[in-house]
Each structure stands twice: as C-alpha cells, then as structure tokens.
Amino acid sequence: MARQPRLHEFRLIEQLRRAFGRTGAAVARGIGDDAAVIAPPKGRQMVLTTDLLIEGVHFDLRTASFEEIGYKAAIANLSDIAAMGARPEYALVAIALPASCTTPRILRLYKGIMGACRPYRVALIGGDTSVSPNKLFLSLTVTGSVPAGCALMRSGAQAGDLLYVTGTLGDSLAGLALLSHGRRRATPSLTSSERKFLVGRHRRPIAHPGLGQLLSEHRLASAAIDISDGLSGDLHHLCEQSRIGVEIDAAALPLSPALQAYARASRTDPVALALQGGEDYELLFTVPPAKRRTLHRLARRAGRRLTCIGMIRPEAFGVRVRETTGRLRRLPVTSYVHF
Amino acid sequence: MARQPRLHEFRLIEQLRRAFGRTGAAVARGIGDDAAVIAPPKGRQMVLTTDLLIEGVHFDLRTASFEEIGYKAAIANLSDIAAMGARPEYALVAIALPASCTTPRILRLYKGIMGACRPYRVALIGGDTSVSPNKLFLSLTVTGSVPAGCALMRSGAQAGDLLYVTGTLGDSLAGLALLSHGRRRATPSLTSSERKFLVGRHRRPIAHPGLGQLLSEHRLASAAIDISDGLSGDLHHLCEQSRIGVEIDAAALPLSPALQAYARASRTDPVALALQGGEDYELLFTVPPAKRRTLHRLARRAGRRLTCIGMIRPEAFGVRVRETTGRLRRLPVTSYVHF
Numbered sequence: 253m254a255r256q257p258r259l260h261e262f263r264l265i266e267q268l269r270r271a272f273g274r275t276g277a278a279v280a281r282g283i284g285d286d287a288a289v290i291a292p293p294k295g296r297q298m299v300l301t302t303d304l305l306i307e308g309v310h311f312d313l314r315t316a317s318f319e320e321i322g323y324k325a326a327i328a329n330l331s332d333i334a335a336m337g338a339r340p341e342y343a344l345v346a347i348a349l350p351a352s353c354t355t356p357r358i359l360r361l362y363k364g365i366m367g368a369c370r371p372y373r374v375a376l377i378g379g380d381t382s383v384s385p386n387k388l389f390l391s392l393t394v395t396g397s398v399p400a401g402c403a404l405m406r407s408g409a410q411a412g413d414l415l416y417v418t419g420t421l422g423d424s425l426a427g428l429a430l431l432s433h434g435r436r437r438a439t440p441s442l443t444s445s446e447r448k449f450l451v452g453r454h455r456r457p458i459a460h461p462g463l464g465q466l467l468s469e470h471r472l473a474s475a476a477i478d479i480s481d482g483l484s485g486d487l488h489h490l491c492e493q494s495r496i497g498v499e500i501d502a503a504a505l506p507l508s509p510a511l512q513a514y515a516r517a518s519r520t521d522p523v524a525l526a527l528q529g530g531e532d533y534e535l536l537f538t539v540p541p542a543k544r545r546t547l548h549r550l551a552r553r554a555g556r557r558l559t560c561i562g563m564i565r566p567e568a569f570g571v572r573v574r575e576t577t578g579r580l581r582r583l584p585v586t587s588y589v590h591f
Numbered sequence: 592m593a594r595q596p597r598l599h600e601f602r603l604i605e606q607l608r609r610a611f612g613r614t615g616a617a618v619a620r621g622i623g624d625d626a627a628v629i630a631p632p633k634g635r636q637m638v639l640t641t642d643l644l645i646e647g648v649h650f651d652l653r654t655a656s657f658e659e660i661g662y663k664a665a666i667a668n669l670s671d672i673a674a675m676g677a678r679p680e681y682a683l684v685a686i687a688l689p690a691s692c693t694t695p696r697i698l699r700l701y702k703g704i705m706g707a708c709r710p711y712r713v714a715l716i717g718g719d720t721s722v723s724p725n726k727l728f729l730s731l732t733v734t735g736s737v738p739a740g741c742a743l744m745r746s747g748a749q750a751g752d753l754l755y756v757t758g759t760l761g762d763s764l765a766g767l768a769l770l771s772h773g774r775r776r777a778t779p780s781l782t783s784s785e786r787k788f789l790v791g792r793h794r795r796p797i798a799h800p801g802l803g804q805l806l807s808e809h810r811l812a813s814a815a816i817d818i819s820d821g822l823s824g825d826l827h828h829l830c831e832q833s834r835i836g837v838e839i840d841a842a843a844l845p846l847s848p849a850l851q852a853y854a855r856a857s858r859t860d861p862v863a864l865a866l867q868g869g870e871d872y873e874l875l876f877t878v879p880p881a882k883r884r885t886l887h888r889l890a891r892r893a894g895r896r897l898t899c900i901g902m903i904r905p906e907a908f909g910v911r912v913r914e915t916t917g918r919l920r921r922l923p924v925t926s927y928v929h930f
Contacts, residue, residue, distance in 0.1 A: 280636060281744055284832065286674035286817055287640035287735075289742045292631035297619060301626035302683040302717060302732055308724040309687070335625035344641045346685075346730040348648070378641060380730075385647040391685040391719075391730035393641060396626075403628045405620055478625055493623065 264358065264381060271359070272366050272376040279342075279375055288377035290342060296397040301332040307350075307388040315431055318357045320455055321390065322364025324531075328480060329394035330368060330459035331533040335478035337404040337468025338396035340372045340461050346391040348384035365392070372461055396461070402468040409475035409494035409538035413564040416547075418460055418534045419557055420508040421483055422522065425529030427454030429518070439517035446510035453508075457533040463556050467537060472547050476537035482530040487571060488585045490536065497569030500527075500562040500583065503576045527573070527583065538564055603694065603720060610698070611705050611715040618681075618714055627716035629681060635736040640671040646689075646727040654770055657696045659794050660729065661703025663870075667819060668733035669707060669798035670872040674817035676743040676807020677735035679711045679800050685730040687723035704731070711800055735800075741807040748814035748833035748877040752903040755886075757799055757873045758896055759847040760822055761861065764868030766793030768857070778856035785849040792847075796872045802895050806876060811886050815876035821869040826910060827924045829875065836908030839866075839901040839922065842915045866912070866922065877903055 269283040281289040292298055305325045307313060316324075326343070333340040345365060349358060366376060374394065427450035430439070459478075467473040477490050491498055505526045507515075515522035539547050544560075551558045562574075571583045608622040620628040631637055644664045646652060655663075665682070672679040684704060688697060705715060713733065766789035769778070798817075806812040816829050830837055844865045846854075854861035878886055883899075890897045901913075910922045 280740075280742060285745050286671040286815075287638045287677070289675065289737070290637050290639070291739065292637050298629050298631050298637065299626045300629070300681070300683060300717060300732075300734070302685045302719050302730070304685045304687055304719045304721045304728075304730070306687050306721055306723060306728070309721055332625040336628065338626070342639070344639060344732060346641045346643045346732075348643055348645050348728065378639060380641050380643045382643045382645055382648055384645060385726055387724055387726070389643075389645070389687065389728045389730075391641070391643070391728075393639075393683060393685075393732040395639070398628070400630065401619075403619060406624050476625075 264355065267359065268362060268376065272362060279377060282375065282377045288342070288344070290377065293397050295400055297400050297403060299333055299336045299338040299396040299398055299403060300393065301329055302391060302393045303328040303332065305390040313388070318360040319364035319367070322361040323368045323456065325390050325392050326365045326368035326394070327457050327459050327533055329392045330372065330461060331478040331480060333394055333396040334459050334461040334464035335404065335476050335535060336396070336398060337402060337464045337473070337476065338398040338461070339465055340369070340374045340394055340396040342377045342395045343369055343374050344377060344393040345379035347379065348382045348389040350384045350386055350388055353388065398468055402471065404464065404468050404473050404476035404537065406475055406477050406490050406493035409490060409496050409564050410540070411496060411564050411566045413474050413538040413540050414544060414560050415498060415500070415536070415538055415562040415564060416558050417479070417483070417506065417536050417561050418463060419532070420506045420511065421479070421532055421534065422511050422525035422529035423450050423453035423508050424457055424531040425525055426511050426514040427451040439514060441517045442513055446513045449508065449510040450514060454531065457531060459533055460535050463535060463551070463554065466550055466554060470546065470550060472543050472550070473537040473539055476535055479532045479534045479536050480530060482528045483536065484527045484583055485585060486536055487583070491571055495567050497565040497567050498562055498571050499565050499569065499580070500573045502573050504559060504561045506557070506559040506561070603697065606698065607701060607715065611701060618716060621714065621716045622718070627681070627683070629716065632736050634739055636739050636742060638672055638675045638677040638735040638737055638742060639732065640668055641730060641732045642667040642671065644729040652727070657699040658703035658706070661700040662707045662795065664729050664731050665704045665707035666796050666798050666872055668731045669711065669713070669800060670817040670819060672733055672735040673798050673800040673803035674743065674815050674874060675735070675737060676741060676803045676812070676815065677737040677800070678804055679708070679713045679733055679735040681716045681734045682708055682713050683716060683732040684718035686718065687721045687728040689723045689725055689727055692727065737807055741810065743803065743807050743812050743815035743876065745814055745816050745829050745832035748829060748835050748903050749879070750835060750903050750905045752813050752877040752879050753883060753899050754837060754839070754875070754877055754901040754903060755897050756818070756822070756845065756875050756900050757802055758871070759845045759850065760818070760871055760873065761850050761864035761868035762789050762792035762847050763796055763870040764864055765850055765853045766790040778853060780856045781852055785852045788847065788849040789853060793870065796870060798872055799874050801893065802874060802890070805889055805893060809885065809889060811882050811889070812876040812878055815874060818871045818873045818875050819869060821867045822875065823866045823922055824924060825875055826922070830910055834906050836904035836906050837901055837910050838904050838908065838919070839912045841912050843898060843900045845896070845898040845900070
C-alpha cells in the first residue's frame with residue numbers, strides 16, 4: 253500500500269505527446285486523456301491488430317538497440333495491416349520498462365516506433381506505461397482502414413489460384429545468423445556489402461501497406477497473409493483458413509544474391525532458408541489466374557517485385573514443395589523463434 | 592535460430608475463438624486473421640484505450656486468481672471507455688505467459704476478461720500471445736464509440752462547475768488492506784459482511800459505461816475522468832488538463848458504511864482513504880450548475896448514486912480540501928501503487 257508520486261511517468265507522457273502526438277480533423281483527442289477519440293473514415297471498415305515484443309523472447313538487448321526494437325515492433329503491426337490490404341492510421345503503445353531504461357533510451361524506443369510509422373503518417377494516439385519487474389515488454393496496437401468489403405482475409409484462396417510473394421525470402425534469417433556469435437568466421441567468403449544487406453534486412457525490415465492496398469482496392473488477391481513466422485508456417489495458416497492445399501515451386505522462390513552467397517559460404521540450403529526464415533515481413537497472397545495480367549501491370553507500374561511461387565491445390569493435396577529435382581515432398585509446419 | 596512447432600499457441604487461439612469470438616454485421620473478421628475487421632458505427636467517433644497489467648506491479652499471483660486478474664484488466668479499460676462517455680464495443684488481448692501458466696489457467700484469465708465485458712456485449716476480436724521469460728504480462732486494448740462531438744474530455748471543466756463522483760470512495764483500498772497480511776487481526780470489530788463488501792470492491796470493481804453514456808449523450812458533463820489512481824491523483828490530472836483549481840468538501844465525500852467501520856476499527860482517517868484509494872473505478876466529472884437538476888433527474892431514473900463533492904475554482908486556487916473543521920488545506924499529488 254505504499255504510494256508514490258508518478259511525476260516521472262507524467263513527464264514522459266507529456267514528452268511523447270509533444271514529440272509524436274497529433275490532433276487534427278480525424279483525431280479529436282490523442283495522448284493525454286482516458287482514451288483517444290478518432291473519426292473513422294467514411295465508407296471504410298476499421299482494421300485492428302496487436303503485437304507483443306518481449307525481451308528474452310523476441311529480442312535481446314545485447315544485440316538490438318532500443319530504436320531497432322521499437323522499429324521492429326511497429327513493422328510487425330504495420331505488416332499485419334498491410335496483409336489485410338488496409339491503410340495504417342493510428343498506433344497505441346503499451347510499454348513496461350525495467351529500472352535500467354533511462355528516459356533517453358525510452359525516447360529512442362519511441363523514435364524507432366515512429367520512424368517505422370512515419371512513411372504512412374500513422375499517428376501515436378495513446379498507450380500506457382508501467383515499470384517492469386525485470387524484462388522490457390512492448391505491446392503495440394495499430395489500426396487502419398480499408399474500403400468496406402475489400403479487406404484481404406486468409407480464407408479466400410481457391411484451388412487454381414496462383415501463389416505470390418513480394419520481395420525476397422530468407423534474408424532476415426541469414427542476417428540474424430550473421431549477428432549471432434561465431435558466424436562471421438564461418439562465412440569468410442561473404443563480401444561486406446552482402447553481409448550489410450542481410451543484417452539490414454534483419455534489423456530494418458519493411459512492411460508493404462502500399463502493395464496491400466493495391467491488392468485490396470483492385471480486388472486482385474483472393475487471400476493474403478504476411479510472412480512473420482516464416483513462409484512454411486504462414487502458408488500453413490493460409491491453407492488451414494482457406495481449406496486448401498498448395499504446391500510450392502522451389503526453383504521459383506525469390507532469393508537475393510546475398511542470400512545465395514550466404515548459403516554457399518555457410519553450406520546451408522538456400523531453399524530451406526527461404527521456406528523457414530521468419531521476420532521477412534513480405535506479403536504472401538493468392539490471385540485468380542484471370543487477374544494475373546492486371547496484377548503484373550499494376551505491380552510494374554508501382555515498381556514492386558512480385559514472384560509467383562506456386563499454385564493453390566485442393567485441401568487433400570496438403571502443403572508440398574516441388575524440388576528442383578522434380579520430386580514432390582511434404583512441407584512440415586515449422587515456426588520461427590526470433591533469436 | 593532454433594525453430595519449434597507452435598501448435599500449442601494455435602490450439603489456444605482456436606479455443607479462444609470458439610469460446611469468445613463473435614462475428615456478425617459489425618465484425619467482418621474477428622480472431623484468426625492478421626487483423627480484425629469491423630464496421631465503425633455511423634455518425635459516431637471511435638474511442639480507443641490500452642491498459643497494461645503486470646505481475647509484481649499491478650497484481651500478485653499469490654493473492655489474486657487468474658480470473659480476477661483478467662476481470663480487473665478488463666475493468667480498467669472499460670472504465671477508461673466509460674470516462675469518455677462512450678459505449679464499449681471491442682477488445683484485443685495481448686498476453687505473455689510464463690511456463691507455469693497451464694491452458695486451464697489461461698482460459699480462466701480470459702473468462703475473467705470476458706466476464707467483465709459481457710454486460711456490455713464487448714466482443715473479443717483479436718490479440719497476440721507469447722511465452723514470457725518469467726512474469727505474466729497482460730495488455731488490453733478496448734475500443735468504443737460515442738456520438739460525434741459528444742466525447743467527455745478531461746479538459747472541459749470551468750470555474751463554477753460542480754464536481755461529482757459516482758458510488759463510494761476508498762472501499763477498494765480498504766479491501767486490499769484487508770487482503771494484506773496481518774490486517775484481519777488488526778480489525779477484529781469488522782463484521783464479516785463489511786469485510787466481504789470491501790474485499791469484493793477490491794476484487795470485483797465495476798465500471799460505469801452506462802452512466803458515462805448518459806453524461807455524454809445528454810451533454811451534461813463538461814469534463815470527466817475515471818478514478819483508477821485515486822481521487823487525489825486523478826483530480827490533479829483533471830485540473831491540469833482543464834487549467835482549473837478545485838475545492839473538495841471533505842464532509843461530502845461518499846463513504847460506505849463498511850469503509851467507515853473499517854476506518855474506526857483500523858484507526859485510520861476515512862477521508863484519507865477516500866482521497867487516496869485507487870482502483871475505485873468510479874467516475875469523477877464536472878457539471879455546469881444549470882444542468883444540475885437534469886443530472887439528478889436522469890441519475891435517479893437510472894438508479895445511480897451521484898454525489899457532489901466540491902466545486903471547480905480558478906487555476907490559481909490550486910487543489911484544496913475543505914476539512915470538516917472548516918480549514919482549507921492543499922491536497923498533495925499522490926498516486927496509488929496497486930498492491
């Protein structure tokens with residue numbers, strides 16, 4: 253029943269409000285009240301997602317900076333919004349801080365969060381702060397909006413649809429491996445720019461709300477999910493929700509030159525890295541064949557790299573990979589552990 | 592870079608979806624996708640709040656049950672929604688679970704959350720789950736809606752307005768004291784029903800969204816806040832945001848008979864308990880004198896207890912208490928520590 257002044261917390265909230273708060277036509281009330289008040293955009297549905305990041309589970313303070321932790325927490329949420337085909341709009345940040353977190357560190361964490369949000373003009377409208385008994389704990393809620401009826405679900409894929417992915421796969425996992433102890437010596441043939449590319453893909457992944465909106469607004473995708481737990485794990489979610497099977501073409505998986513160099517240097521299978529690598533934050537989506545040409549035209553115009561990596565099959569087919577040898581094998585459900 | 596199947600987590604999410612998920616006209620997509628999709632109600636603004644509860648800071652697993660922890664986490668959020676004059680609608684739950692949390696315990700926690708939400712038909716639409724290295728972390732986001740322009744802010748109070756509070760104050764703090772070690776022996780004269788009442792007020796507080804909506808929809812309150820950190824602390828927030836002072840009438844503070852009995856038995860000042868007791872989750876609000884009669888009429892019709900406990904003064908007046916002796920004293924900023 254001890255009581256203590258919490259002026260420190262109030263000062264922090266005031267600093268955050270000044271640095272990152274925004275009010276305007278759509279935000280009637282931001283940081284500093286019991287709750288935020290916003291005007292939802294007309295004719296649109298709201299999209300809401302929450303993601304947790306916990307020290308010792310999702311990040312390690314010995315290898316990640318405070319700004320990077322904040323940045324990646326925001327990207328995880330923005331990527332979920334992108335996977336719904338929605339435009340990200342608002343963020344609420346709940347954070348529990350161990351005693352070792354000084355105010356400059358906390359501000360760097362928020363700088364990371366808002367750095368990831370800035371390209372999309374996402375406003376920080378609220379949150380909660382608390383002390384933590386030991387570990388740093390971060391929970392973000394991000395909202396967005398999508399034209400009514402246009403949200404991309406995991407459940408709409410049908411046999412015959414084409415399976416697409418944005419960008420390249422496995423880079424983040426290779427970057428994480430390079431950051432881990434002892435891997436530098438194991439891959440002496442990697443150039444420093446390859447190293448930098450892969451580590452950068454792990455430390456500063458990007459989300460794809462622009463492409464997500466293109467897919468939803470032009471009604472191109474029948475289903476979508478983002479790759480946070482690894483292609484293999486997230487593909488299984490898509491299959492489960494759409495009640496479909498899928499055939500992945502291993503030879504088609506988009507691999508960056510740096511990942512290929514890493515795989516050679518570390519004597520690992522680049523296809524395995526692409527299938528299991530988490531935190532890519534690329535979009536995985538299905539497209540009816542009749543919409544293929546429109547998709548390619550719009551993606552080219554938007555300057556976005558898309559790759560068709562397989563085809564949706566009936567549920568009984570399961571989830572299988574066509575290897576480069578032509579052999580078809582089952583893809584086991586694996587899930588990414590963050591470090 | 593270990594990888595592990597997370598089937599356990601997927602099973603839990605599926606169980607939660609079956610037990611608590613809801614889809615309908617307003618919920619296009621609930622639990623089980625990258626994000627939830629809802630249709631915001633027409634002509635209304637959205638209200639969003641997030642609250643954290645952390646083991647060792649806000650609750651103690653030795654004295655609180657899992658259901659109680661979930662219940663109180665939800666009440667903290669529902670009370671914030673009530674303080675905006677809004678109708679609570681949706682909840683997202685982010686939760687980090689230590690290894691000791693078995694599935695039945697987790698389900699009891701959610702049962703507590705949804706038990707608090709049920710009277711308001713709040714739907715669980717999403718969240719995130721994770722393991723935790725040691726402590727239990729719980730972060731809830733609750734949304735609601737309010738007719739456009741009617742939200743109650745902390746910032747609208749003006750000198751001359753009357754200061755009101757719902758229910759009675761200090762009960763939760765007394766209940767917490769009774770739960771703490773050794774206090775039973777120190778208060779032998781308390782009856783078991785007094786004890787039960789106070790402990791119940793601590794374990795099962797209630798939120799007041801109905802009254803909040805009455806205040807906003809009839810435009811009765813000029814400002815409002817909920818009492819989560821104690822009357823003293825929350826009153827200071829109200830004063831800061833409205834740039835006003837306040838005079839509290841100590842003799843008018845609503846005290847339950849059980850609290851008065853507790854104060855006598857423990858030789859503590861009941862006014863101090865009422866001023867500093869946290870987790871009351873009562874509403875504190877200001878009303879222009881011209882609206883006083885309408886307020887009383889509507890509150891009586893709704894069967895709600897309201898008490899005028901003071902008056903808003905100019906900012907220079909500060910925050911003062913008129914003691915029963917007639918003496919005016921400054922009220923220091925204190926804040927509640929949860930156990």
